[in-house]
Amino acid sequence: MTDDSSFKSTCDLYDEFLDEVRVPEPVFDDFGGRIRFRGVAETVKCFEDNSRIKDLVATDGRGKVLVVDAGGSVRCAVLGDLVAGEALKNGWEGIVVYGCVRDSAALAELDIGIKALGLNPRKSVRRGEGSTGLRIGFAGIHVDPGDVIVADEDGMIVLSADQASS
Numbered sequence: 001m002t003d004d005s006s007f008k009s010t011c012d013l014y015d016e017f018l019d020e021v022r023v024p025e026p027v028f029d030d031f032g033g034r035i036r037f038r039g040v041a042e043t044v045k046c047f048e049d050n051s052r053i054k055d056l057v058a059t060d061g062r063g064k065v066l067v068v069d070a071g072g073s074v075r076c077a078v079l080g081d082l083v084a085g086e087a088l089k090n091g092w093e094g095i096v097v098y099g100c101v102r103d104s105a106a107l108a109e110l111d112i113g114i115k116a117l118g119l120n121p122r123k124s125v126r127r128g129e130g131s132t133g134l135r136i137g138f139a140g141i142h143v144d145p146g147d148v149i150v151a152d153e154d155g156m157i158v159l160s161a162d163q164a165s166s
Contacts, residue, residue: 007036010150010157022158024139028115031101032084037094037113039065041147041158046130047071050078056132057083061092065113065149069136070099076122079114081106088112094151098138113151 014021042064044052048071056066066087070078079095081103087095094113100120101107107114135144141158143149148164150157 022141031107032114034113036152039093045069049129050124052130057087065094068097076124077102
């Protein structure tokens with residue numbers, strides 16, 4: 001869980017690193033019960049299929065943020081309360097979805113950060129498709145596995161591992 005007393009804000013991090021950090025376009029809204037979160041990125045690329053998301057949230061997520069490139073699809077949600085609840089149970093700090101989520105009232109009750117483009121009650125299918133552990137790109141930035149995601153009330157910043165350790 002993110003300790004607010006030692007949490008450096010996205011604004012302070014930007015001021016420290018300026019354009020050396022990656023700042024996504026402001027397209028994300030907050031849906032989880034926690035707005036401030038930080039962790040090492042684990043990446044998933046999928047399109048209207050949440051199979052790999054479900055697989056990853058079942059693993060130990062302590063100190064990690066799941067970053068999902070769902071292709072920006074707004075035709076269905078790739079994350080709902082059951083999968084997000086599994087992520088919370090396994091210690092994930094947050095989930096960033098370049099796509100839609102569902103079950104917003106239940107998500108708001110979970111102590112996990114969730115950022116997404118929007119809401120759609122239609123669930124995705126599970127065809128076993130998608131890839132993990134690769135560079136993904138969306139909202140004008142890229143995210144590599146091992147980057148550090150920092151999110152708060154002002155948005156999100158992506159730091160390299162070197163920047164995060166300085």
